Amino acid sequence: MKSNSAAVAGTAGPGCHITGGRYVKYLPYAGMPIVLAAFLILRVGKADIYTLSCNGLMLVFGYIAAITDLRTRRIPNRFLVVMLVTWAVVVFPGVFSDTESAVGTLKEAAFGFAMGGGLFLFMYIISRRGLGGGDVKYMACSGLYLGFTGVITVMLFGTVAAALTGLVLIILKKIGRKDAIPLAPFLYIGVLVNCIA
Numbered sequence: 001m002k003s004n005s006a007a008v009a010g011t012a013g014p015g016c017h018i019t020g021g022r023y024v025k026y027l028p029y030a031g032m033p034i035v036l037a038a039f040l041i042l043r044v045g046k047a048d049i050y051t052l053s054c055n056g057l058m059l060v061f062g063y064i065a066a067i068t069d070l071r072t073r074r075i076p077n078r079f080l081v082v083m084l085v086t087w088a089v090v091v092f093p094g095v096f097s098d099t100e101s102a103v104g105t106l107k108e109a110a111f112g113f114a115m116g117g118g119l120f121l122f123m124y125i126i127s128r129r130g131l132g133g134g135d136v137k138y139m140a141c142s143g144l145y146l147g148f149t150g151v152i153t154v155m156l157f158g159t160v161a162a163a164l165t166g167l168v169l170i171i172l173k174k175i176g177r178k179d180a181i182p183l184a185p186f187l188y189i190g191v192l193v194n195c196i197a
Contacts, residue, residue: 028067035059039196050105053090054145055195061086061145062184062191065138069184075134083141112143116151135183142187146194154190162186 039059043052061083065075091109094102117140124131143151162183169175 028070029063032060032063035063035192035196042196050090050094054087057086057090058142058145058191059195062142062188066182066185066188069134069182073180073182074132075138075184077134077137080134080137080141083138084144087141087144108147109144111148112146112151113140114143115148116140116143116146116155119155130178130180131183132180135187138184139187142191146191150194153194154187157190157193158183158187161189 036056036059039056043055047055061079065079068079069075087109091102091105094105117136120131120136120139124133124136139151139155142154146154162181165186166175166181169181170177175181
């Protein structure tokens with residue numbers, strides 16, 4: 001007697017998996033709408049449109065970077081290019097509509113870029129590449145969105161959370177002292193604190 005293997009496997013035909021399959025990889029992104037909803041509820045009306053746009057986009061990009069870093073232990077260059085292009089699309093219309101305000105915005109973004117990228121580049125050098133090059137570029141791009149003060153908040157909360165987690169994992173003998181852990185998920189804690197709290 002022949003059994004229906006598709007039913008036993010829990011599928012509804014070719015390419016349409018009910019249990020597991022191609023849709024499972026998108027499950028980690030299910031939390032993103034919740035984060036954005038919380039952001040809108042707490043921050044709309046309390047900041048200007050540029051700040052709201054940058055913080056909202058940073059919540060999205062930071063979330064994607066965290067998931068990607070967890071899965072692949074890297075932050076791809078093409079993702080960082082998308083971050084840069086998106087920031088330019090958001091900021092440059094303001095250059096033509098309100099030049100005086102735009103100059104201040106660009107200066108703040110430049111300071112954030114220099115602080116995020118510069119400090120992480122320094123850490124990358126002294127850690128003998130214990131910190132990833134993608135993390136350096138990611139923090140530089142994040143500085144454009146967050147500005148000087150915002151990027152410091154992200155780095156402070158993110159690195160402290162990563163250090164404490166690493167210490168616990170070493171004590172529990174889950175990792176060795178020379179083992180690296182993905183940093184972007186911990187940096188996202190800082191992004192949440194800066195953009196929502």
